[in-house]
Amino acid sequence: MIDTLLLEILSIGIIISACLALFLDEVVYSVAALSGTFLFTALLYYVNGAIYAAIFQFVVGIGTLAILFLSGEMLSDKSTRKTSTKKLSGLIGAGVALSLPALFLSISSSTGAYLDTSFGNALWNLSGVDVILQALVILTVALGIAIILYEQKKGGR
Amino acid sequence: MDFVILALVMMGIGVYGLLTNRQLLKVFISIELIATAATLNFVMLASTMGQGLGQAFLILAFSTDTAVSGVVLALLVIVTKKYGTSNINEILKMQEKMDSEVEQ
Numbered sequence: 001m002i003d004t005l006l007l008e009i010l011s012i013g014i015i016i017s018a019c020l021a022l023f024l025d026e027v028v029y030s031v032a033a034l035s036g037t038f039l040f041t042a043l044l045y046y047v048n049g050a051i052y053a054a055i056f057q058f059v060v061g062i063g064t065l066a067i068l069f070l071s072g073e074m075l076s077d078k079s080t081r082k083t084s085t086k087k088l089s090g091l092i093g094a095g096v097a098l099s100l101p102a103l104f105l106s107i108s109s110s111t112g113a114y115l116d117t118s119f120g121n122a123l124w125n126l127s128g129v130d131v132i133l134q135a136l137v138i139l140t141v142a143l144g145i146a147i148i149l150y151e152q153k154k155g156g157r
Numbered sequence: 158m159d160f161v162i163l164a165l166v167m168m169g170i171g172v173y174g175l176l177t178n179r180q181l182l183k184v185f186i187s188i189e190l191i192a193t194a195a196t197l198n199f200v201m202l203a204s205t206m207g208q209g210l211g212q213a214f215l216i217l218a219f220s221t222d223t224a225v226s227g228v229v230l231a232l233l234v235i236v237t238k239k240y241g242t243s244n245i246n247e248i249l250k251m252q253e254k255m256d257s258e259v260e261q
Contacts, residue, residue, distance in 0.1 A: 014163070030186060049204050050212050068230075071233065075181075099163070125213075126210075133217050133220055137220055
């Protein structure tokens with residue numbers, strides 16, 4: 001009962017912070033709201049028993065947020081417009097309203113293939129996909145570096 | 158309590174933000190939200206059924222997501238430095254102006 005209530009509160013928190021992250025005027029506040037989304041998601045995983053997922057979500061979330069804070073400070077146009085209390089309460093209300101379907105509706109089937117796959121076995125079985133994805137990551141990073149170097153060379157001319 | 162609907166709502170918010178926001182950083186935040194919704198769906202479905210597969214998928218998804226985030230942020234910094242703004246409409250206008258100047 002308490003677990004269900006906690007999951008519901010976390011779900012509402014996720015949706016509200018997602019709404020705030022997208023529709024607040026100042027970028028730094030948006031990033032702060034996004035940190036709430038990541039934190040609530042990590043807690044949701046933890047409460048549901050997915051501990052490794054919670055740890056990874058938390059760690060990767062912190063890394064992403066650090067970079068986003070820096071870029072938000074560096075790149076955002078300094079707007080003098082402040083978010084009004086009315087807009088803030090409207091966003092929170094919209095978040096609560098949007099989280100209601102998740103609380104009261106259900107589309108999942110209770111029957112399913114229940115396989116007893118442990119985390120370690122699952123990682124081992126997915127090692128092939130892991131190698132392919134690592135190659136993809138290295139390729140993407142190489143592509144990014146190539147674009148940056150090309151732009152720098154172009155800008156230097 | 159249905160996590161599939163939660164993930165759907167979260168993805169809907171992300172897609173809406175992607176379509177309506179004109180600031181590049183907000184667009185990036187929308188992409189992050191969509192990625193989080195997708196991984197949430199994986200993990201919650203799998204952990205509800207007692208499997209570790211969802212968590213393993215999450216780690217793989219994060220590895221690609223982080224690389225993509227790095228590249229997107231690098232491009233974002235370049236574009237903002239080049240045009241002096243992070244507003245997509247203004248960037249498009251400047252690009253059109255530059256193109257017309259080159260044609261003349």
